[in-house]
Amino acid sequence: MRQWALQDAKARFSEVVRLACEHEPQEITLRGEPAVVVLSRVEFDRLTKPRESLVEFMRRSPLYGADDLELVRDQSLTREVEL
DSSP states (O other): EEEEEHHHHHHTTHHHHHHHTTTEEEEEEEEEEEEEEOOOOHHHHHHHHHOOOOOHHHHSSSSTTTSSOOOOOOOOOOOOOOO
């Protein structure tokens, strides 16, 4: 990620935007400290799109609704561990 001082980013804003759209996010610093990041709309949408819930994921499983699914639990005793 390329860093830009605020005054340079203001003077070359078109280039900052072009680079963010075509290549990678561009970081802008304020008094030497990272302040903001300029990124493409595509990248922003990818990062902020709602994620699928666990319930939705489980419902997409080929095992969802399977009546013949047998889950067997291991009944062996736990082992002793010295702490």
